[in-house]
Amino acid sequence: MTAxxxxxxxxxxxxxxxxxxxxKHKPSSLSTLDVLWVLCDRVLRVDPQxxxxxxxxxxxxxxxxxxxxxxxxxxxxxFFPLDWLDTMGAWTSRLGYHPDxxxxxxxxxxxxxxxxxxxxxxxxxxxLRAQGNxxxxxxxxxxxxxxxxxxxxxxxxxxxxIGLDSLTAVVVDNDSSTHGWAGGVGSRFTVNxxxxxxxxxxxxxxxxxxxxxGTGKGPHVVVAVTxxxxx
Amino acid sequence: xxxxxxxxxxxxxxxxPRTALVLADISASEFEPAARxxxxxxxxxxxxxxxMIGVAGGLALTGLRPIAHSYAAFLVDRAYExxxxxxxxxxxxxxxxxxxxxxxxxxxGRTHHAPGDVxxxxxxxxxxxxxxxxxxxxxxxxxxxxxxxxxxYIRLSTEQNATPHRTQRLKPLRxxxxxxxxAIGPVLDSVLAATEGLDVSVAYTNTPRPLDTxxxxxxxxxxxxxxxxxxxxxxxxxxxxxxVDVPHRLLxxxxxxxxxxxxxxxxxxxxxxxxxxxxxxxxISAFVGAS
Numbered sequence: 084m085t086a087x088x089x090x091x092x093x094x095x096x097x098x099x100x101x102x103x104x105x106x107k108h109k110p111s112s113l114s115t116l117d118v119l120w121v122l123c124d125r126v127l128r129v130d131p132q133x134x135x136x137x138x139x140x141x142x143x144x145x146x147x148x149x150x151x152x153x154x155x156x157x158x159x160x161x162f163f164p165l166d167w168l169d170t171m172g173a174w175t176s177r178l179g180y181h182p183d184x185x186x187x188x189x190x191x192x193x194x195x196x197x198x199x200x201x202x203x204x205x206x207x208x209x210x211l212r213a214q215g216n217x218x219x220x221x222x223x224x225x226x227x228x229x230x231x232x233x234x235x236x237x238x239x240x241x242x243x244x245i246g247l248d249s250l251t252a253v254v255v256d257n258d259s260s261t262h263g264w265a266g267g268v269g270s271r272f273t274v275n276x277x278x279x280x281x282x283x284x285x286x287x288x289x290x291x292x293x294x295x296x297g298t299g300k301g302p303h304v305v306v307a308v309t310x311x312x313x314x
Numbered sequence: 315x316x317x318x319x320x321x322x323x324x325x326x327x328x329x330x331p332r333t334a335l336v337l338a339d340i341s342a343s344e345f346e347p348a349a350r351x352x353x354x355x356x357x358x359x360x361x362x363x364x365x366m367i368g369v370a371g372g373l374a375l376t377g378l379r380p381i382a383h384s385y386a387a388f389l390v391d392r393a394y395e396x397x398x399x400x401x402x403x404x405x406x407x408x409x410x411x412x413x414x415x416x417x418x419x420x421x422x423g424r425t426h427h428a429p430g431d432v433x434x435x436x437x438x439x440x441x442x443x444x445x446x447x448x449x450x451x452x453x454x455x456x457x458x459x460x461x462x463x464x465x466x467y468i469r470l471s472t473e474q475n476a477t478p479h480r481t482q483r484l485k486p487l488r489x490x491x492x493x494x495x496x497a498i499g500p501v502l503d504s505v506l507a508a509t510e511g512l513d514v515s516v517a518y519t520n521t522p523r524p525l526d527t528x529x530x531x532x533x534x535x536x537x538x539x540x541x542x543x544x545x546x547x548x549x550x551x552x553x554x555x556x557x558v559d560v561p562h563r564l565l566x567x568x569x570x571x572x573x574x575x576x577x578x579x580x581x582x583x584x585x586x587x588x589x590x591x592x593x594x595x596x597x598i599s600a601f602v603g604a605s
Contacts, residue, residue, distance in 0.1 A: 203371050
């Protein structure tokens with residue numbers, strides 16, 4: 084990791100300072116921060132003016148528990164006002180401890196129950212393809228512990244089998260899976276034909292490189308390794 | 315009914331580019347011609363029912379109109395959380411079409427029985443539930459579900475009545491004084507046989523959700539017998555709501571909650587649950603005080 088590639092802009096730091104957060108899920112929230120920033124700042128073709136554009140890229144936050152970092156990034160990029168961050172979880176707030184797509188601009192799915200985003204993302208990618216949209220990417224972010232849920236593996240196997248090249252998964256690996264992943268979590272994808280990039284989950288240039296490394300011949304997974312949960 | 319569904323879904327795929335079909339191996343061979351014609355919109359995910367519903371939810375998020383299809387035990391029971399979150403919570407819709415019903419695959423045992431499917435939909439908002447009683451009722455119900463984005467469940471069965479009734483309303487078929495017997499879907503012929511000579515009204519619907527409450531009130535009875543081919547009492551709250559201002563009695567007949575641990579044929583299970591003509595006559599006669 085290099086300091087030059089992990090610098091956060093002032094607006095994001097301000098957003099992080101303001102978001103009230105969910106103490107229970109704080110490690111989950113912050114492990115995703117750099118991946119989310121790189122996605123929204125450098126990779127995804129979506130901004131506050133194009134959140135309803137059919138040609139936009141789709142970002143699916145499957146790891147919806149602990150969305151404080153996601154909210155901070157969206158606010159920093161102008162998807163909603165910074166002052167929304169001050170009341171996260173309140174009765175009148177649009178920002179819950181798990182995000183709701185009908186309440187928050189830039190949120191493509193409501194999530195929080197683990198193991199749903201990959202299946203939805205496969206459906207989104209297939210739906211775009213069926214309608215002739217060959218330019219939009221679908222990127223789904225999951226956690227290494229989330230992959231304990233069996234539903235993910237239905238999606239991983241199917242996406243690999245059909246060579247769904249518009250789909251990219253990012254696994255934020257903070258070593259929080261209770262029983263770990265023998266051979267590394269990436270192997271669970273490559274065995275089904277996905278291409279793999281393993282990057283430092285705090286290095287922005289490395290994350291961007293991983294996100295652009297797909298071969299276009301099948302789905303791609305980026306394993307973004309961060310410090311161990313609780314460390 | 316399954317054949318009628320396959321014909322109409324295939325026609326919908328030809329007619330409407332919004333239609334997409336998601337399968338989990340069940341009926342995949344029957345849809346092979348459609349898959350050849352529409353490879354991007356006929357998707358067999360393999361034996362992965364959670365993914366089937368997740369994919370349907372994703373397709374709906376892009377504006378397509380997904381139809382997902384399998385045995386009720388797998389489509390609904392197994393994938394219930396996906397229905398709840400990948401369809402309802404995403405504020406999208408889909409058409410779910412099941413086969414197998416409560417015990418069509420009697421010889422397969424409990425693993426393939428789904429008497430609780432309609433009750434599960436009652437825990438969720440906005441689902442229209444169709445329980446056709448004849449193959450000729452299937453195509454109009456499916457065709458009517460295609461143009462909009464709502465949530466529709468169509469429960470197909472190998473059990474069927476002799477005559478179709480192509481209305482989603484409550485259709486009066488007999489007039490009597492002592493009670494209204496409401497037959498839902500393929501139990502109608504057994505109800506008609508069971509109530510022969512009894513002084514009761516008989517009405518039919520293939521659409522228990524939303525229940526035709528105006529039609530129920532128009533029957534003018536303060537005693538109601540519900541006969542449902544799934545979990546007994548599933549529609550009792552809907553009847554209670556429809557008659558909230560009418561003092562009334564209700565007998566709810568249907569499939570019991572126990573695991574019978576028996577095989578045989580659907581007729582054996584119907585008799586076990588009192589849904590054969592003889593069992594229904596016993597129950598209805600006792601309720602209306604007929605000998």
